[in-house]
Amino acid sequence: MGDHRNEIIQKLMEVVSDSARVLTKMEDLYSFSFDASFGVYRPDIVCQPMATEEVVDIIKIASKYAVPIVARGRGTSLSGGPLPVKGGIVLDFSLWNTKLEIDPDNLVAVVSPGVITSHINDKAGEFGLMYPPDPSSAHVSTIGGNLAENAGGPRGLKYGVTKDYVLGLEIVTADGKVIRTGGKTVKNVTGYDLTKLIVGSEGTLCVITEATLCLVPKPLATKTAMVLFDEIIDSGRAISKVLSAGILPSKMEIMDQHSIIAVEEYAVLGLPIDVEAILLIELDGHPLAIEEEMSRVADACMAVGARHVQVAQDNEEAERLWQARRLVSPAIVRVKPTKISEDATIPRSEIPAMFQRLKEIREKYNVHLVVFGHAGDGNLHPNIIADQRDVEEMSRVEQAVEEIFEAAVQLGGTLSGEHGIGTMKSPFMEMELGEDGLHLMKMVKEAWDPQNILNPGKIFPEPGQRFELRND
Template identity: 60%
Template sequence: MEAWITELQKELPANQIMTALADRYSYSFDASFGEYLPEVVVQAKNKFQVVSVLKIANTYEIPVYPRGQGTCLSGGPLPVHGGIVLDLSQWPEAINVRADDLTVVVSPSTLTANINKAAEKHGLMYAPDPSSAHVATIGGNLAENSGGPRGLKYGVTKDFVLGLEVVTPEGEIIRTGGQTIKNVTGFDLTKLLVGSEGTLGVITEATLKLIPKPPRIQTVMAVFDDVRLAGRAISKTLTSGVLPSKMEFMDQACIRAVENFQPAGLPVNARAIIIIELDGHPEALKIERKLVEEIMRDLGAKDTVIPESEEEAVKIWQARKQVSPAIAKIKPTKVSEDATVPRSKIPDMMDRMQEIKEKYDVEVVVFGHAGDGNLHPNILCDKRNQEEMARVELAVEELFQAAIELGGTLSGEHGIGTMKAPFMESEVGEAGLSMMKRIKDSWDPNGIMNPGKIFAEKGQKLVLRSEP
């Protein structure tokens, strides 16, 4: 037995340390690509155990990969260099709503959807709503700065974090930010840590902001015969004075996939639909609903649909949530992207996706959070087909290039992880990447926290193919 494993066994209960191959195998993958076996899995259940693990890992220079429920789409929790997977999902869930402060304090293992449920009991809302909210932990959301449909109006995870408790790579407990809405006391470590993908420390507690829950919501679905017209309608709506809470796009392939998977009555002959949610006072919603219907028709929608009941509205949104599982049925492998462009460039990005699809003869379906330029082109393929996957790799690379050329970014909400690390320099430049690396090196001199993520290794390339 290695000395560092013996040390871990001295500090933590035996049933929280796993070394058997079957256990380690369960932690070797996430929802992205690649499989890597860790040497040990540690299930930490409180901050002192995290401190113990990090101190030992730092002393012996063993990599540590924090992990929640493993739903990451960019490889965040993958133990690419062996070492320790630090599973935080077994930590007891804790949700402490402070209604008078409009805040909530949560443990890292809390499922995101449960935070919103707890807030609703007080007439409040935790706005970030990643599609994985029912299965993913807030710890993972914080590490990746998760988005979601409501990001359009309310912002993403980062916009709702007031303070953190964090264990540094050297095993010190620090508190960042606090409990107040405004705070300019020194550098904003909170917003640096949120979205740092577990490369700077382990988040052990978070204080989140809540807002009053809007009194009513109103759904509108707009049906288009032309994808480009839909793209224009999206980019134009937001300059018309209305700020919807959600504005989601689905192309024909997605519509049909959902109708085959779990029929919801979507218009299968439409080339694209836009599903919009407005929220606010009932009186204001009546006015905004009419306005949105007018805009959609003016910009070429052949139809707009207003659900006749709340159940019908729920059904439409349920259909949107089913896109990801539904398209996964079409082909064995799904490469889910989230390159994001400025809103006015949505129609151009749609053209580029069409070109890329034809050029590399790959199957691309598109859906996503169109209102903030954050589309999800998904390439459907079969990872056992090496020749096809080689074309997919080229298509993905060109997709990234297109987004950057249009003034956009590699990732709107999924993170960089292992998958996009090789493309970082093309977006942020050599000097920009070096300033990020300086922070990393100053916080984690031994490089133990989630190595192999964000920062590419020399010569690293996008690889979606299995090892030959």
């Protein structure tokens, strides 16, 4: 941006209706220089648009000066998505939460990009409806960030992820054009499905300024069970056994022994610390149906070696059981301060094999590897707890993470089930996609953003880029 900074600031002040929403002071810019992953990159300017016309004008200015534009929701990305690694203008959407309309006749919600995800589900609930995608960060992350990362959550097992609930988008392109994709119809096969291409594109193809989301009827009831396993491999078998018995739980989450111990030391919930794994299983639907299904779930788990199945008798007990899962993240960071959260995902049948590989990786590199996550859809969250000040330990961690990705891909899986590629996983893209697959994706990027101003430095590896866990 260099010499043009003042000129650009002047022009931005003219197009953003309130100049207080153009931030230029160092102390303000610093707040937008990090996310929930690694690395600190200060933007040159931050704009906080609250209307599509403002986004259009800002992008036209950025395009004229060939300056990077990095969209940002609430900065909870675990993969480096909103980091302005090449400087430029950060478009902070966190203030633009003004539109949250529910259309109950069409079962849709129309939202502005800065709306907090859980607010959509809360509002839908007032109409007896539900917005299913439920990332653990739903109470802090924005729908714009969820769309750009194609976020998922525990309910993904039964209901799918963000992309399965997007009917239409309003976007602004790299040259400042406003385009609408899809709409309020459930079906739409007019031409290429641009909506689905944009979802998960991490702000590299366009900027999302409005979304039309599909809602579903809220289930009548839920039922939760906690299942204990002496062997973690058996918990993997239980997942396949339950699903192949024709039962589709709404949630099926796993905690390994390391996470159970960490939670118990953190909150004393009375969890058994001598088991190798806990599965938390939630069913939803008609109360009579889920009662019968839960007894079949229990039988299936016991048949593959579960030690015990505890079925919650009421909502309060269910809430207590889920508390254990919710506390994993805060609990494990008390062990060591640096948390490297991965989301390598494998086909469900390979869950036992992946557990075995993770065990070997833990021992080979002597790292504090904790496994929890959305086991029912194969989206495990191997987390490594470390201390970034310990250079030797961090080098072992980097090697362990590389091997986790290799294991996932070798087992027919993927680098990321929901956290996205960002800066963290770009060095591994070719490993999964192959040279030609990666090239095809690059051609899409070049067609949409020939100047490479939209979130540059993400998804695609830079020449010679190596994997490193930086936090400078």
